[in-house]
Amino acid sequence: MKKQKVADLYEKKKNSERFSLITCYDYTMARILSKTGVDMLLTGDSASQMVLGENNTLNISVDMLIALTKAVRRGAPDKLVAADMPFMSYQPSIERALINAGRFAAEAEADAVKIESGWPQVETVRAAAESGICVIAHIGLRPQSIGLKGRPKAEGTYAEDAADLIRLALALEHAGAGFILLEAAARETAELMQQKLSIPLIGCGAGPACDGQVLVVNDVMGMFDGPSPKFARKYAEIGASISAAANAYHEDVISGAYPQDNECYHIKPREKQKLDE
Ligand code: KIV
Numbered sequence: 001m002k003k004q005k006v007a008d009l010y011e012k013k014k015n016s017e018r019f020s021l022i023t024c025y026d027y028t029m030a031r032i033l034s035k036t037g038v039d040m041l042l043t044g045d046s047a048s049q050m051v052l053g054e055n056n057t058l059n060i061s062v063d064m065l066i067a068l069t070k071a072v073r074r075g076a077p078d079k080l081v082a083a084d085m086p087f088m089s090y091q092p093s094i095e096r097a098l099i100n101a102g103r104f105a106a107e108a109e110a111d112a113v114k115i116e117s118g119w120p121q122v123e124t125v126r127a128a129a130e131s132g133i134c135v136i137a138h139i140g141l142r143p144q145s146i147g148l149k150g151r152p153k154a155e156g157t158y159a160e161d162a163a164d165l166i167r168l169a170l171a172l173e174h175a176g177a178g179f180i181l182l183e184a185a186a187r188e189t190a191e192l193m194q195q196k197l198s199i200p201l202i203g204c205g206a207g208p209a210c211d212g213q214v215l216v217v218n219d220v221m222g223m224f225d226g227p228s229p230k231f232a233r234k235y236a237e238i239g240a241s242i243s244a245a246a247n248a249y250h251e252d253v254i255s256g257a258y259p260q261d262n263e264c265y266h267i268k269p270r271e272k273q274k275l276d277e
């Protein structure tokens with residue numbers, strides 16, 4: 001496959017074609033997903049929940065996410081790979097944001113970085129874009145703002161909030177964002193936003209008007225039995241398959257059905273061993 005480029009997704013938008021993203025946090029899954037039609041892999045800071053077992057996305061470091069993004073890149077060399085800028089990797093200053101975004105681009109070879117963006121991040125996005133980095137500006141529900149909001153909640157579900165969100169999306173586009181990602185917002189808000197933006201709009205629980213959609217891989221694959229949002233459609237029961245396989249293996253070990261002779265090594269006579277060498 002030839003290396004996918006951000007421009008390929010712009011081309012899709014131009015042709016009114018939709019595109020898909022899915023999160024990915026490791027090499028093995030990246031190899032599997034690299035052989036699918038999915039357009040972009042996102043090493044999200046949801047890794048803090050799905051990989052590390054934290055109950056929010058605050059406690060994951062740049063170094064950790066860079067390591068995971070590198071693993072995804074190695075597993076899917078031809079795919080578009082985006083990486084999340086984790087909590088406090090871009091908020092303290094534009095300088096800090098550029099240094100960290102640069103690490104994701106250069107060390108992890110991410111095609112894009114995602115920044116949870118409010119009004120203060122408009123200048124951050126502008127500086128990153130002017131440095132040549134493709135930014136996915138993430139608006140609407142911003143999980144890194146959990147401390148302020150108390151709990152995750154859909155945004156832009158009131159008309160005045162919708163107008164605010166659309167103003168923010170347009171400001172981020174004008175600042176040079178490559179994409180807007182809108183999480184957990186009213187489908188009507190997304191529809192209006194999609195009409196006003198010229199860059200592609202990626203939805204995560206924002207309805208069908210978006211140019212692209214993103215979901216968490218563990219939700220899609222049915223590998224996570226914790227709470228998941230209503231838009232997280234499950235396409236497989238991989239968790240149940242893993243449990244069944246682990247139980248079958250366990251039973252075979254207990255009964256002695258595993259291992260069989262063809263799964264064993266044997267002592268070879270010396271002469272034959274020499275010939276084999
Ligand atoms: O970290 C994440 O999984 C995300 C989403 C948009 C899916 O940011």
Ligand code: NA
Pocket residue numbers: 044045046057084143
């Ligand atoms: Na995220």
